[in-house]
Amino acid sequence: MTFSQIIGFLALAGAALAQTASQFCDSSSGICFQGYTDPTMNMTVGFVFPPVTTPPSDEYIVQIVAPASYGWTGVSAGGTMANSLLFTLWPYNDQIILGTRWTSDYVLPDPYTGPKITLLPDSTANSTHIKATFRCQNCTVWQDGSMGSGDLTAFQLIAYVASYTTKVADPSDVDSSMQEHDAFNFFGLDLSTVHDDNYSSYISGGAAPSAPAPTSSSPTSTSAPPSTTSSASGASQTAFGQCGGTGWTGPITCASGYTCTKLNDYYSQCTP
Numbered sequence: 602m603t604f605s606q607i608i609g610f611l612a613l614a615g616a617a618l619a620q621t622a623s624q625f626c627d628s629s630s631g632i633c634f635q636g637y638t639d640p641t642m643n644m645t646v647g648f649v650f651p652p653v654t655t656p657p658s659d660e661y662i663v664q665i666v667a668p669a670s671y672g673w674t675g676v677s678a679g680g681t682m683a684n685s686l687l688f689t690l691w692p693y694n695d696q697i698i699l700g701t702r703w704t705s706d707y708v709l710p711d712p713y714t715g716p717k718i719t720l721l722p723d724s725t726a727n728s729t730h731i732k733a734t735f736r737c738q739n740c741t742v743w744q745d746g747s748m749g750s751g752d753l754t755a756f757q758l759i760a761y762v763a764s765y766t767t768k769v770a771d772p773s774d775v776d777s778s779m780q781e782h783d784a785f786n787f788f789g790l791d792l793s794t795v796h797d798d799n800y801s802s803y804i805s806g807g808a809a810p811s812a813p814a815p816t817s818s819s820p821t822s823t824s825a826p827p828s829t830t831s832s833a834s835g836a837s838q839t840a841f842g843q844c845g846g847t848g849w850t851g852p853i854t855c856a857s858g859y860t861c862t863k864l865n866d867y868y869s870q871c872t873p
């Protein structure tokens with residue numbers, strides 16, 4: 602490793618320690634993800650995988666939620682810009698333009714063929730937010746990289762980027778060029794927690810009957826946060842779980858030693 606690679610590695614490792622995925626369930630689809638809501642970048646990113654099998658499945662579902670005002674946003678499945686499977690998305694006439702890219706350097710990433718991405722029905726692009734929920738097949742291995750370095754129960758750093766003000770050159774073209782993002786950040790995803798027995802019902806368009814009561818952490822509504830009396834459950838939330846936010850009907854108290862901390866109007870989290 603060169604000195605700059607070591608510094609880069611330490612930066613990534615530090616970021617990974619700082620933010621860890623926790624479970625959230627989307628109210629409209631019933632799909633439960635392991636992911637993170639970034640209170641500064643106002644983005645939610647989540648992943649859910651099929652049950653562990655041999656040979657391993659090559660797919661997963663991703664959810665990305667961001668303000669409609671952003672020019673474009675992106676997610677790196679490998680946690681870095683270079684040598685990773687990159688997803689780019691932006692709204693165009695109430696549609697979601699979602700693509701896959703790859704690059705070996707800090708330059709405009711090229712369109713990347715191989716992954717098959719399918720937007721699921723609860724994806725929306727409205728005046729306030731873009732929410733892309735998509736199935737990604739042939740997506741656990743890519744050029745010069747793979748999820749969990751090939752172990753789908755290992756740790757994976759996930760990165761996300763946003764361009765707040767600059768739109769892509771041609772929003773109607775999924776392969777459009779774009780300028781460098783304004784911000785990026787990371788969270789750690791423990792792949793041993795992302796495998797969900799309900800996965801097959803998720804890709805067929807609905808939640809399984811056994812899925813947890815619909816809850817929401819997706820910023821799709823601008824209504825006032827519910828009053829505390831709307832809690833449907835007397836149980837307290839586990840560490841790093843959701844404990845409040847617009848539309849949230851789950852636990853609003855936290856396990857002993859954790860405090861319910863408001864991250865934004867849509868998401869409060871049990872933090873130490």
Ligand code: HEM
Pocket residue numbers: 674675676677680681682683687688689702707708709710760761762779780781782785
């Ligand atoms: C013209 C397009 C782009 C340019 C010129 C560009 C350039 C850069 C540069 C210079 C950095 C380093 C910034 C720093 O260390 O402060 C960076 C970081 C990053 N970029 Fe991009 N980028 C572009 C598009 C994208 C896209 C489309 C994605 C993902 C969808 C992406 C994902 C990332 C990530 C995750 C990082 C942080 C991790 C790392 O340094 O590897 N970039 N980019």
